[in-house]
Amino acid sequence: MAEYKGVMVLGEVIDGKLAAIATEILGCGRRLADELKEELSCILMGGEVAKVADEVIAFGADKVYIAEDSLLKDYRTDSYIVVTEKIVQEATPRILLLGQTAVGRDLAPKLAFRLGTSLATDCLELEVDTEAKLLSATRSVYGGNARAIFTSESLPQMATARQKAMSPLERDDSRKGETISVKVEIDPAEIRTNVIEKVKEEAVGIKLEDASIIVSGGRGIGGPEGFKQLEELAKILKGAVGASRPPCDNGWTPTTAQVGLTGKIVAPDLYIAVAISGASQHLAGCSGSKNIVAINRDAEANIFKEACLGVVTDWKQIIPPFTEKVRELMAG
Template identity: 40%
Template sequence: MITLLPEKCIACSLCVKACLFSGIRLDGKIPVLTEYCTGCGACVEVCRVGAIVSEGKPAPPPDLGSYRDIWVIAEQQDTIVHPVTFELLGKARELAQTRACRVAAVLAGSGMGAISQALIQGGADVVYLADAPFLYPYRTRPHERTIAALIEQHKPEIVLIGATCMGRDLAPRLANRFKTGLTADCTGLVIDSQDGCLLQTRPAFGGNIMATIVTAHHRPQMATVRPGVMQAFQDEGRTGTVVTVETVADAADDCVQVLKTIAKPGSGVQLEKAPVIVSGGRGLQGPDNFKLLGELAELLSGQVGASRAAVELGWIEHPHQVGQTGKTVKPRLYIACGISGAIQHLAGMQQADVIVAINRDPYAPILKIAHFALIGDVQKIVPELIAQLKAQH
């Protein structure tokens, strides 16, 4: 805990510069801690006059028993719910069975009343609906404030958030607010049968091991999950409760205003939903061969994916990247063309129903998980596939 001794302060502002969280500011010449102070002590270390002291006592652990229910922070844009929300609700339903608790979805935005029913059908027992103009489009501070107030009031045991741009922005802010743990990009979530804690599994050390992380002493337990990892759930007959949440705009939120939204090139790529993905790697030997993959993908009503090597070489944009630092996909058919099968690539595609590998190396690692292998030059095999498909059309 940080204590300020204003009588000793010389208003040098070193503490303000040292703080990474805007946790301290000078009010005139008086130092003041803000709500963002994490108690990390960086200000104590730089203060030369002893005007800031740390008692070094961590906050007492919360009363774990008072936390209940599993929450999913819903994400929507123009009233279209992001698929990851339904996938998280599906996982939350499964976890709620083990914990014998309710699943709640938090929906913050504007003009989204009709979405609540879809969230209930997707697995929510309760929808907390915060509907206000200042909550759309998404901005960090108003969302954080609104959702944090709800967490404070209802004390969920587990909070799940999509590892999307919004989720990656929001989740750490919330975790920091509650001084709790956050496991990013989980690939597995189960309840520990011994103590009821959430076991959060994710790749670590560049994907070489799977680490299982537990938030044993703090609540809520927080995790993000990428789109395409969990299974959505749907029951059109489900009923639930919609709780309308009172929200208050704060003038301080307006320090960030969204003036215009510009779509990134390639942001229309929806690999997560594609039934067929034709992916290319360094073995394509140049950007032009991605046109061939595009042709094959079109004939199969699919989309084009890529390895990180191909993206880093500038042959295709990042939204096409599959893998640990790209997208996680689960198509019915995945055709890997000139991709070796590094563990980081496999992490994003090995759940595909059928994997076909085209590679000139009969010992390439991808062949260990491929259901079918075409050994040879990708530049000969892909045109042949295209020709045969065209002949059948």
């Protein structure tokens, strides 16, 4: 049996660019590899991905496996799993990391079952015991109410990392690494899903994940009209509008605005939570924010436990004068 050694990450490439989550798991993977005194490798898969190989090395990888094929252009479970399985079986890494993204949350469990190993999803922290060479994975469970630490003896030890939970390394273009081109053999007949259309729903303006200020509304906003007021405030602040789950499920705002465990994970400088009670599953998506302001008429609302500044009042009373004051400040 081959010896399992080293740390491997799957680096996602979106629209030809290395995704932020890829740099984050490379940073984490580098730290784990250094502690184990082993190598860090990275898989790049897609239609055209070779051009980001240098960047992957600059962010910490020693070795880059490049799998390019027109059949890998769109993510499809059946094509991606064949390629990943082949690379992992040949390279036999001790630890395999993916991002908790649309791709990672689909591919990682299926791959773990295929490889006969265990997986910890959506990890907040990853540590390694250098003696036992055991990965210790801290996950958020019970909708963010609790944390759980898992280990597994089965190899490779797999984990997906929550977005923005790990820190990337400083890009260092002087770093050296090796690239290996992987021969892709996919039988198109074995791909049982077909992506017919991709529908973009993102609101115009700044992307939620990239915004440094987010104005977010909850169930208490009461309807789509209220979100127009939040949009106005966000526009003045050059920020983006987010939401907790109820407004998205009720169609008051696009589902792409959802912040939380099952939506987007954000970590802006300022997160203004308006009429959001602070359910754990929502806090899981915004607790990394540097400053949280809570506006809620219920002084007992859970959101005040997470916020640094709070106003206890009906949002309809405070948002108009606050918007005007902010407009003044931003203009001056």
